[in-house]
Amino acid sequence: MSRYVNEEPIPMFEINHPEPGPSRHSHYDHASGDSPRPTMVVSGHRKFNTIYAGPQDNFDNHADKIVAKMEQHRALMEDTPISEQLRKEALRELPQCLTMKRCVKKKLSKSISRKSQRNPIGFWKRLKYRLSIKVAKTRHNFKHFNYFELWHGTLKDIEGHFGSGYASYFKFLRWLFVMNLLVSLMAFSLITVPQIIYDSSGTNGTVRNTRHFQLQNIFIGDGFFKETVLYYGHYTHNTIALVPYLSFYMPAAYFSVTVILYLLSFFILGVSVAQSYRRSFIETEGGLQNIYANKVFCGWDYAIATEEAAELKSSAIYHELKELLSESYETEWDRSCFYKFWTCTIQAVVNILILVVLVGVAWACWSLLEQFSFKGDGSVLVTTVAVNIIMMVFPIIFNYISKCRGKHPESEFDISKHTLQIIYNQALFWVGFLYSPILPALVTVKMFIIWYIREGCVRNFCKPPRRTWRAAQTQTFFMMLIFVTLVLIVAGHGYTLKSISPSDCGTFRNYERMYQMVTRGVANLEDDHLVWKIVIYITKPGAIALIMIEQAFAQKEKVKMLRDMLVWMSKDKKFLNQMYTKVTRGDVIGVRDNRFMDPSHILPYEVHGYSTEDVDSN
Amino acid sequence: MGNKLVTFSEQQLDNYQDCTFFTRKEILRVHKKYREIRPDLVPKRMRKNEQATIRIPVEDITEKLPELHENPFKKRICEVFSRDGKGNLSFEDILDLLSVFSEQAPRDIKVFYAFRIYDFDNDKHIGPEDLDNALILLMRQELTPEDRQQIIEKVIEEADVDGDGKLSYMEFEHVITRAPDFLSTFHIRI
Numbered sequence: 001m002s003r004y005v006n007e008e009p010i011p012m013f014e015i016n017h018p019e020p021g022p023s024r025h026s027h028y029d030h031a032s033g034d035s036p037r038p039t040m041v042v043s044g045h046r047k048f049n050t051i052y053a054g055p056q057d058n059f060d061n062h063a064d065k066i067v068a069k070m071e072q073h074r075a076l077m078e079d080t081p082i083s084e085q086l087r088k089e090a091l092r093e094l095p096q097c098l099t100m101k102r103c104v105k106k107k108l109s110k111s112i113s114r115k116s117q118r119n120p121i122g123f124w125k126r127l128k129y130r131l132s133i134k135v136a137k138t139r140h141n142f143k144h145f146n147y148f149e150l151w152h153g154t155l156k157d158i159e160g161h162f163g164s165g166y167a168s169y170f171k172f173l174r175w176l177f178v179m180n181l182l183v184s185l186m187a188f189s190l191i192t193v194p195q196i197i198y199d200s201s202g203t204n205g206t207v208r209n210t211r212h213f214q215l216q217n218i219f220i221g222d223g224f225f226k227e228t229v230l231y232y233g234h235y236t237h238n239t240i241a242l243v244p245y246l247s248f249y250m251p252a253a254y255f256s257v258t259v260i261l262y263l264l265s266f267f268i269l270g271v272s273v274a275q276s277y278r279r280s281f282i283e284t285e286g287g288l289q290n291i292y293a294n295k296v297f298c299g300w301d302y303a304i305a306t307e308e309a310a311e312l313k314s315s316a317i318y319h320e321l322k323e324l325l326s327e328s329y330e331t332e333w334d335r336s337c338f339y340k341f342w343t344c345t346i347q348a349v350v351n352i353l354i355l356v357v358l359v360g361v362a363w364a365c366w367s368l369l370e371q372f373s374f375k376g377d378g379s380v381l382v383t384t385v386a387v388n389i390i391m392m393v394f395p396i397i398f399n400y401i402s403k404c405r406g407k408h409p410e411s412e413f414d415i416s417k418h419t420l421q422i423i424y425n426q427a428l429f430w431v432g433f434l435y436s437p438i439l440p441a442l443v444t445v446k447m448f449i450i451w452y453i454r455e456g457c458v459r460n461f462c463k464p465p466r467r468t469w470r471a472a473q474t475q476t477f478f479m480m481l482i483f484v485t486l487v488l489i490v491a492g493h494g495y496t497l498k499s500i501s502p503s504d505c506g507t508f509r510n511y512e513r514m515y516q517m518v519t520r521g522v523a524n525l526e527d528d529h530l531v532w533k534i535v536i537y538i539t540k541p542g543a544i545a546l547i548m549i550e551q552a553f554a555q556k557e558k559v560k561m562l563r564d565m566l567v568w569m570s571k572d573k574k575f576l577n578q579m580y581t582k583v584t585r586g587d588v589i590g591v592r593d594n595r596f597m598d599p600s601h602i603l604p605y606e607v608h609g610y611s612t613e614d615v616d617s618n
Numbered sequence: 619m620g621n622k623l624v625t626f627s628e629q630q631l632d633n634y635q636d637c638t639f640f641t642r643k644e645i646l647r648v649h650k651k652y653r654e655i656r657p658d659l660v661p662k663r664m665r666k667n668e669q670a671t672i673r674i675p676v677e678d679i680t681e682k683l684p685e686l687h688e689n690p691f692k693k694r695i696c697e698v699f700s701r702d703g704k705g706n707l708s709f710e711d712i713l714d715l716l717s718v719f720s721e722q723a724p725r726d727i728k729v730f731y732a733f734r735i736y737d738f739d740n741d742k743h744i745g746p747e748d749l750d751n752a753l754i755l756l757m758r759q760e761l762t763p764e765d766r767q768q769i770i771e772k773v774i775e776e777a778d779v780d781g782d783g784k785l786s787y788m789e790f791e792h793v794i795t796r797a798p799d800f801l802s803t804f805h806i807r808i
Contacts, residue, residue, distance in 0.1 A: 088636050095730045097701060098710035099670045101637040149643075156807045160684070164802055280798045287796020292772040294797045296749065297736065297790075300756060301803050302689060302719065310688035314758045321761070325768055472798040570779045570792075577780055 063103040066094070070104075071111060079116040081133040150174060154455055160305030162413070163313060165469030166458060167303070169415045170451070172478065173422055177447045179268070180429065183261050184440030190257045191437045192229050194248050198240045199229075220380055232435045233505035251507045255517045258434055259497075262490055265430075273476070273483045280472040282559065295321060299468070309464045316467055350401055357397075361390055391424075413462040415469065418454065422447070423482050430489045434496070625649055626664060638717035644808055648716055651808075652709050655682045660709070669709040676705030685716075685806050690755040691735055698734045719806040725795060728804050733790050745784035746770050 070076055076087050087108060091101055121129070151174055159167040209227040217223040227234055232254075240248040287294070299317045304310050365387060372382045395417060429443040497515045502508040511517055519532075625646060626634075634645050653660045656674050676696045679686065686692040696705035699715040707715070717723060718731050738748045749770045753761060761769075777785050777793045785793075794800050 091637050092639060093724065093727055095727055097699070098634075098637055098714040099701075102633050102710075105633060105636060152807075159807055164805070168802075279801070284796045284798045287793065287798065290776045290793050290796065292769055293776045293793045294799070296752060296756070296769065296773055297732065297794055298797045298800045298803050300690060302806050303803075304688050305684045307688060311758065314690070314756065318757045318759045318761065321769060322765070325765060328772075470799060471802045574780050 059100070060103070063100060063107060066096070066100075066104050067107045067111065070108065077112060077115065079112055079121065079129075081129055081136055084133075085136060150178065151451065158455070158458060159303035161309055162458065162462070162464045163301045163309055163469070164303050164471055165415060165465050166413055166462075168469070168471045168475055169413075169419055170454070172419060172475070173447065173451060173454070176422060176426055177444065177451070179265065180426075180440055180444045180447060183265065183433075184444045186261060187257060187433070187437045187440050191235070191254055194240055194242055194250065194253065195229050195235055197242060198236060198238075198250075216378070220378060230436055230438050232437075232507065233503065235437075235507040237507050237509050251511070251517050254437075254507045255514065258437070261433070262430070262493065266486055266490060269479070269483045269486055273479045276476040276479050280476045284472075286563065291324060292321075295324070312464045312466060313468075316465070320468060353401070354398065357394070361394070365390075412465050413458050416474075419478050420481075422450070423478065423485065425450075426482060427485045427489065430486060431492075434493050624663060630664075630669075634713065638713055639720050639722040640713070640717055640808075644720075645713065647808060648713050649709065651683065651685075652712055655679060664709065671708065673700075673702075673706040673708045673711075676700070676707070679705070679707055679712075685808070691752075694735050694738060694755075698731060716806060716808050719804065720808060721805055725801060728801070729791050729794050732794060732800075732804060733787050736790075743782075743784040743786055744790055746774065749773055 070087075070090065076083060076090060091105055094101055094104070096104070151170075155167055155170055155174070158170060209224070211224045211227060213224040217225055221230070225231070229235070235254060236250050238250060240250060242248050295317065299320075301313055304313055365383065368383045368386055372379045425443065425446070429439060432439045498513060500514075501512055502514055508514050508517060511520070626649075631642055631645060634640065635642060638645070640648070649664070652674070653662070655678055659672060659674060661668055661672075676693065679696055680692045681687065686695065689695065693705060695715065696707055697703060699711045700707050701711065718727055733744070736744050736748055736752055738751045739745070750766055753766050753769060774783060774785065777789050779789050779792070780786070
């Protein structure tokens, strides 16, 4: 999180309070009668953590000290937009009260304007600065694209009534909704609208819809819909003149818009997954064994705002702590070999069973598709209906099986099930987008409706959860799932673009392969051009995979080394602490060097051998 | 929701934006909430210095602010963010409080204040008494003192590195930054 990465390593951040009374910085309104005693005051941001000793200071003085410390850092004191940004960040992260921060800010800007008066900046520089401020602001707005305000009231309400667990589902849904909305807007305006304009212009080459609308067309999507903008087949392969003298080549537009939107989704999802993984798995590794500390310090959900939810949360923490305590009391028999063997076999059998069922279902879907999908009449619905029945029935079966394993399925709002449903929905979106540019709009509308249905469902039919929901790690898992889905779908589409020849209708009908739209139509590259040889050589999947694997291993090694260093340092501190007390007590004990160097050995001296008064480093 | 030029001046809003993790809209929302607690005490305009001087007593805040009402540590949170140490908060104190709990606040500053909150006796360490206090507040159902003692021992065992039987800031930070759910639970939406 430190923006000051290149500077000295982050020093220890110690907190010392002047006295138990005033809990923040030095008291503004003096307590009368207090004799000034040496106090040490926190001065804020880690980078500026000097400890000031001296008589109890007043407000202004303390602010001056903070400003003095900040002035020592040249990067903060320049009159440039970057510097201003750094100053703002430093101010925000200063752990002082707001009044102090405003005071510091005022003093800082006075000091800076004094400095800049001494060296005034020229006209061009000022212009450049103003421009870069504007650029930085737009970048900032883009990064923190504030879709947080969408459905904000509902989210807050659900958090208050049901806790952060349920709210995480809704946040995920909202995020996907915004992404789909943007994709659908772009696809609609860049592909569908030109096609509509072209159709209505009536130039030769347009196809008029000769079919009539019938009600059953809605269910299968054929008939009337076959010749509308709903399907790829309707899009023209011609050049459209949207505006006089400006031509619009439809195949190029179709290809580039869809490919770019897929790649953009891929990129955004990839970045989100990486950030999420880093936050919930890498940075927290080693923390999962602090079960009690996590439960006590991070157990309470600060978003809860109703009595009912608070009661349930409090009793959930109570039961979980009791469970942890009773697990630690378990007798030897429970952990006997036989018991472990039994649980292992049960788990293996159940997993194999589930795998067999899944394979069977996949095979059944495939054969249904083969048999029924190409007849062109209502029988195409058979697969759809079968898939939906499977999705409704099998979770119940699996739930029943897992109950036999001793798990307790929730009778409240099933976050996992519903999240998987929206992931499935998203997968359908991505599969179909290449062939139907209007599909994003339809799916976005569907998600909009889903939001309100789920919200109503939760409010009226569900109760708050009885157990704690591990939000951070399950969110990361779901994001990974959706990312893997996208990767597989993009791979599938990549294969289609490369190897399947387009049908006789649709916008690519003049090309043998869809990717030739780019190579022939735009870049005029033939199939055995040198460029292709180089590209194919570089992008051989094996080569890329090898490079990435090697990178991953290198990073892992680095992380492990840094972690070991942390352990070393803390053990060193412990050891030195005890050595110090030993020495000051008069006994000097020899140290064995090999122990001192190896962090994996326990320390030479057991902590419990000493009473706490000895180990007082203050 | 009220013309922002009425409640605060441009300069004031700018200052608040620079010193907290909030946007203009959120700052005005906080003011509205603050005013709703005691409309008789808090004026609509805050141009002079009312935002730093007028304080709402802690009993009103813990009873009437819905974001804190059900929180077991509400009194302690108010104490930590108050200037007088007793929990009476001015507007700037509450803005600061909610800014630290917002989604945009980085982990480090949340850890800093979490430590202050759990350190009930203000002795720079989280000792067994602090943990005992926290457990009593956390659970409305009573844990027996023996259970509490067990849990306290386990927590100290997990987190204490230098063996002094209590948690310093470093040890606390070491544990909490590794808790996967810290950021998602230590969050109040405004």
